[in-house]
Amino acid sequence: MADISDRKADHIALALQSGHQAQKDSGFDRVNFEPNSLPQLALDEIVLASNFLGMETAAPFLIGAMTGGCDNAERINQHLAEAAQAANIPMALGSQRAALELGMLQNIRRWAPSAILLGNLGATQLQQHGLDLAQRAVDSIQANGLVIHLNPLQELIQPNGDRDWNLVLEAIQHCALKLSVPIIVKEVGAGIGPGSAKRLLDAGVQWIEVAGRGGTSWASIELARNSSAREREIATPFIDWGMDTVKLIPAVQAACPTLRVIGSGGVRHGLDIARCIRLGAHMTALAQPFLAPALDSTDAVMGKISILQEQLRWAMFLTGSQNIAELRLAPLQ
Numbered sequence: 501m502a503d504i505s506d507r508k509a510d511h512i513a514l515a516l517q518s519g520h521q522a523q524k525d526s527g528f529d530r531v532n533f534e535p536n537s538l539p540q541l542a543l544d545e546i547v548l549a550s551n552f553l554g555m556e557t558a559a560p561f562l563i564g565a566m567t568g569g570c571d572n573a574e575r576i577n578q579h580l581a582e583a584a585q586a587a588n589i590p591m592a593l594g595s596q597r598a599a600l601e602l603g604m605l606q607n608i609r610r611w612a613p614s615a616i617l618l619g620n621l622g623a624t625q626l627q628q629h630g631l632d633l634a635q636r637a638v639d640s641i642q643a644n645g646l647v648i649h650l651n652p653l654q655e656l657i658q659p660n661g662d663r664d665w666n667l668v669l670e671a672i673q674h675c676a677l678k679l680s681v682p683i684i685v686k687e688v689g690a691g692i693g694p695g696s697a698k699r700l701l702d703a704g705v706q707w708i709e710v711a712g713r714g715g716t717s718w719a720s721i722e723l724a725r726n727s728s729a730r731e732r733e734i735a736t737p738f739i740d741w742g743m744d745t746v747k748l749i750p751a752v753q754a755a756c757p758t759l760r761v762i763g764s765g766g767v768r769h770g771l772d773i774a775r776c777i778r779l780g781a782h783m784t785a786l787a788q789p790f791l792a793p794a795l796d797s798t799d800a801v802m803g804k805i806s807i808l809q810e811q812l813r814w815a816m817f818l819t820g821s822q823n824i825a826e827l828r829l830a831p832l833q
């Protein structure tokens with residue numbers, strides 16, 4: 501189990517380095533709104549409030565999954581959770597696998613008694629341990645939903661990663677049907693394509709987080725951790741594997757109009773949040789941009805949230821959108 505803690509510490513250190521962000525242009529800069537020079541509203545009339553899992557949030561973005569908090573990163577989760585509570589922004593935990601396997605108490609609710617909190621497990625843990633583990637993940641933090649991550653490329657590159665992905669969809673289907681809270685299925689940076697999204701929808705999943713290419717590159721991070729020359733040579737052509745977030749959101753919406761989509765993977769500021777919403781996302785998520793503030797303090801995370809909100813408000817003002825429903829219809833160039 502020390503392995504998992506060491507791996508998490510490596511992930512945090514490497515994710516902070518710009519070299520492990522997607523090297524190709526993410527495509528966000530090519531999604532341009534038509535400027536509205538006559539907004540006909542006041543900046544402070546703009547309403548960012550959104551609905552997520554049947555609850556109101558202050559804005560249409562959440563703190564993306566990073567750490568389950570079973571390692572030295574507990575204070576990261578404290579800062580994120582306190583800020584999520586104060587700002588009414590949902591927070592997704594990182595993988596709870598190690599905490600559950602170690603039987604560790606995950607008392608994150610003491611920092612975020614009423615925030616929307618999402619648990620997290622890998623799809624292969626679900627395939628191996630079933631609904632019981634999923635329900636424990638939810639109950640241990642009184643989660644409002646459970647995020648299940650799909651990361652087949654990361655598992656291939658990671659030393660001793662899970663390589664048997666048989667029956668994963670069946671395990672997800674079982675959870676979608678039986679778990680006490682809604683599930684959200686996500687990738688970690690290669691993106692859930694429209695074909696996979698359709699199979700998830702058919703299995704009863706109502707929310708996916710696309711986590712497309714454009715931001716944190718898990719292939720790059722795992723490659724940096726893998727010391728085997730042979731495995732590195734095999735993995736290198738796959739470094740840019742995946743589909744861009746800005747292409748995925750409309751493609752998934754077109755293939756699965758009833759699926760609720762969280763836009764993520766390379767969302768770096770409030771204008772990117774606006775772009776995702778305009779492309780069809782119901783919500784957005786940012787992970788890496790919260791990492792440095794989370795290592796610092798609750799106030800730093802609050803400061804980041806407030807900047808994202810103000811950037812989103814500016815994007816809405818400059819497109820003449822008074823609320824999120826109007827932003828969805830704002831003309832693009």
Ligand SMILES: Cc1cc2nc3c(=O)[nH]c(=O)nc-3n(C[C@H](O)[C@H](O)[C@H](O)COP(=O)(O)O)c2cc1C
Pocket residue numbers: 511512515564565566567568593594595620647648649686687688689711714715716764765766767785786787788789791
């Ligand atoms: C340090 C770090 C740890 C992460 N750990 C998890 C995890 O445990 N579970 C998960 O589903 N995603 C995890 N992710 C992936 C993110 O939730 C997100 O999908 C991905 O980083 C792409 O978003 P970004 O470009 O905003 O970072 C992690 C990301 C970072 C930066």
